[in-house]
Amino acid sequence: MDPLELTVIEEEGKYHIPADSVNYDDRVKVLNHFDTFAVLDRWGDVQPHGKKVQGIYHQGMRFLSRLELRINHKKPLLLSSNIREDNDMLSVDLTNPDLDNNNILESTLHLSRSKFLRNGVYYEELCLVNYGSHTFTCAISIAFGADFKDIFEVRGINRTVQTSRPELSTSANTIAFTYHGLDGLKRRTEIVFSNVDEPDINNHIVTFHLTLVPHEDKKINYSVLFNTEEKFFATGQEVVMPDYSDAKNLRVEDIMRSRALFPEIVTSNEQFNQWICRSQADLLSLLTQTPFGKYPYAGVPWYNTAFGRDGIITAMQVLWIAPEIGRDVLRFLSKMQATEMIAAKDAEPGKILHETRTGEMANTNEIPFKEYYGTIDATPLYIMLAGMYYERTGNLDFIKTIWSNLKAALHWIDHYGDIDGDGFVEYKHKSENGLTNQGWKDSHDSISYADGKLCEPPIALCEVQGYVYAAKKHASNLAKALNEEVLSNDLLQQAEELKRKFNEAFWDSDLDCYVLALDGHKKPCRVVSSNAGHCLFTGIADEDKACSMAKVLVGEHMFSGWGIRTLSKDAVRYNPMSYHNGSIWPHDNSLTAFGFAKYGLQKETLKVLNALFDASLYIELQRLPELYCGFERRPNEGPTAYPVACSPQAWAVGAVFILLQACLHIEINALEKKIIFHKLDLPDFLEKITISNLRLNEGICQFELFRYKYDIGFHIIQKPEGWELIIKK
Template identity: 60%
Template structure:
């Protein structure tokens, strides 16, 4: 039996809360494999364990980037991320400069910063509003530590790293690091300016001579090269245009949603921009990276759930997610990766520590739920698109995933899917709550493995239901009927073994001794999402989830405040995760609990109003809602996080209870509701197989009216009231 101390040792991948200096407000730019974290001045400081820096492919290339004027820090006027999420705009001015007799607030210094996959760009404009000519120095100090993201997260390394090499030859500057994985990583400056400048090791000194109304412009870029990468000579203006073009191309794939509430619209627009910024180009299409800074890489579970959240609006994301994960599906038994034939990827990393094996995540399969979720998404994608040719292409992967569920997922043959990690450095817990202390019994004791989580049984149930329908379509009658029966048997056995009348809730899990972990948690809410819950239990569960010990006012907690291990500041034992709440809201709508859906939607929306940029983070604390205060933030939460920024779309789907049945060419709305603050909602450019659809909804006192704006002739729209 493992002690809690030994489990804590295995939990070395927990992110240290001092990885971020919580007193500093930061600005985040991200594009595909590259992201930057800056302070409000547009600077990066290397102090302490701060996470600030510019990262590429899991490595911090730049850990210092500081702009000074005559050796002093400029005065901050304002800084903000543009609405489209691509440019950090910073307005600065000068302090009093006695050396050149320049009063303060005389020179305007404008910084425009952005990243594009593999590069960082900045434009600095200096304008003089005084009456005389002035000359001063702008100094850009920089450095690179080439630290792996896991080092920043707090993992100690027991190897001697190579030193960073600097090269400044005339007008060029470069930093190089020879990785222990045999990969050379390089940061290279390119500078364009009319100002005189000089380079010395890790400083660039610009001599600025300003006349009234005669601005001076500095443009520079940093290229991040790894291994055999070749530098692409793309200018600031070209890179900026490419980002705008890419954003516009991807953006038109989205259905447009507009409401009568401007704050809600801002939440939608910010979420859309954030999601687009997280879509990375892979060999199989675009994949939503999980989140910045810690998870800016492909995660199986996160990508699938993001696909589910956005499926009704942009099915292309789900298609590309399925293709990517199919290409990475395990084909052999590799214990050190927790890999088994048919299993779907948990995460993939490209940094030095993953490449050397210091962490096991180069291609890691330690997840119990990504595999059934993969099958579930494939079935949902077919219902949304009727793309049978795609399903035929994916069918071998779907069958391999189903075989994994039966052959490897069910460890003891009892019909439930359990996990027990095999990789020495692998994750102890392998559900979506994967911290070491996230599964416990009613006394607070940590559960022994193998562990059968309640929500995972729901995922398996839904996976087999969807796969059964696909099998029948593909003329595999016996296979389809077998899957249908297995799903039915699983639902019956699950409701017998996991339901607890005393809790009015499904237990969190069955432990290694098949003892129920009689704990009230948000995991049970996913049983509504998948439909495995019996109808007579669903009402009790819905009320339990929205009761005072679970619902904080800002959403449903991960763990009831009445439980022994409840801690509102913990990662999984009392915090609030927006994506968790969105899946539960979808499930509540599925069972017809409209008032519960409205209560949950309002809580999450109002939380977004207090959070900077309306950007829902990975999680926030589970403290009780206090009057006139916003939710308490979690210090090292990812933001933006894909499955969090996509929450608004699933909450709208839950309110409308929209179902797009492409095989029957039918869009149905099952007793739609709208909250009081959304008097009107319009949906346009909703992509269907042979055209688009446009709809307009208006809220009345106890009803929602509907106007059809556009649809293909052979599609039907049904409103159930």
């Protein structure tokens, strides 16, 4: 390979997350709440050794890089380690090894650790019980450390600047690490011990000397505050925060409030119920309070922040059951919409945000992602979501508040998105450090020709044209509702013309599929990819082409048994272990399955639902990760894990909800006050589904579905006055 070409590839792949960013043979436990998340080992520790992602992170930086508990300087023995079903707490059960110097036999002491995060604070309670027959004394020690590494540094980017070393300070019951950032911010990790006598603190290690009589129990509580606010350093005042018990109770109240966003979904299959419950708990844990409402952060650990595309698609996945999330996503993105040309951010007037970061490297522009707009699809997806939200809720008053933003987004599509004026929307990055590829498959090598060579920009992706088509149709409906008839008619005509041109330019009869993309010279990337499935989701595909393409997408070269691959096995760049060139993404599959249902292809819809449900049964906690490898399904084995996949990840855990919607083929139209089931079907493993407390504006709906031998039965338990429930067979 030419040295220059190698240099280009290395530069383009600089944001790739290498597999050794996490030691995958170590099974980790994840806690997250708003801007804070923890990646812990099964003992509940953070190991400081080696190249690992373990740590507790806050606002894009690792505030705690070491947390090691020892009994008489020895590592405890692990009994069990579990994340609670609500995803709010990690419970760890430990016991002691033989402690010869104290004549304490193995498994005499039970040590439980209960830990959770809330509002930028980590809480832990240690409970020790002596199950021996005599009194003994032991030393419980915890070593702390804080390296204040930016998440991008942890995931492999080498920094060329010199950072300062954190400063350690201690007091009678506190250990603190203070870091003076290159961005002018002071960051502080403060460990406070509250319910114990004065502990023995020696630099970064705290030791508790405990004497326990037989069957006596003792508790140790401590909290770790992560802060970047100047006032706490300037005043020198003690920070007041809830103690462990109060914070625990408040966390439970938080969960109960957030649960109210969702209806109750119960089926005859307990494993499917568990998948739904886990997915709901994970999604609620990723919903972060912002000044503009709750926003689903993309995923832990690499993307625990607001992403435009991810947030929109997650909102779409749950729109039918939790429309408030869609409203808040629209509100947030409207406030963050670009208003001017800034090449370093790939920003243009009307464009919707790709991502926002708050760490040191973003603040100092070492990476361009503080507020970054390098996405080709978030803008039309934003308009789509607005139209879908209006149909689901009828909330025209809210649409009025963002109508100017929606018009600005439409203007961006026509005047900035269509680079060469051919009617298709293309991308070519302007930011020197920005993303080369700007669709959802944003790896540097994800868009290629049939011979494997990388596509030359500007690039028009097939799915993006579908998003634009759907955006203009939805915008046409909104304009009509707002009495802008001329605009409404223009948008509808533009959408239909785009559909005609798209089906002429992107369809490949030899592949029986839409090509992945067109380059700047309109040369097609003649490869079969999952991107084409999104053209069903948006409705841009012609009816006959949809049926032909569906056979390809669930055929042997695309369907592994665990789902639809991102790239066909026939493609030159196919690699089942790659990020975007042969792997399987649950969210990608869920949108395609919804598209199948839209075209009446229920057999294909159920095939995808079955595959993802089966995959969940082999994955810890039934938590579908961001992606897994695209190897062929092997009998009595689960899918092959991708080593640095985010988990939990918002649009992965959101997949089950839109899959269920696709299976039921349910349409909720608040404008006409109708709930319509189009040729609904149930998979073989579901005999019954009950949905309760489904909110329809101010009312509540509850219904049951039953499987019979040749039909699906339906029972309405409750519905608001004036609403109709219609089954179309």
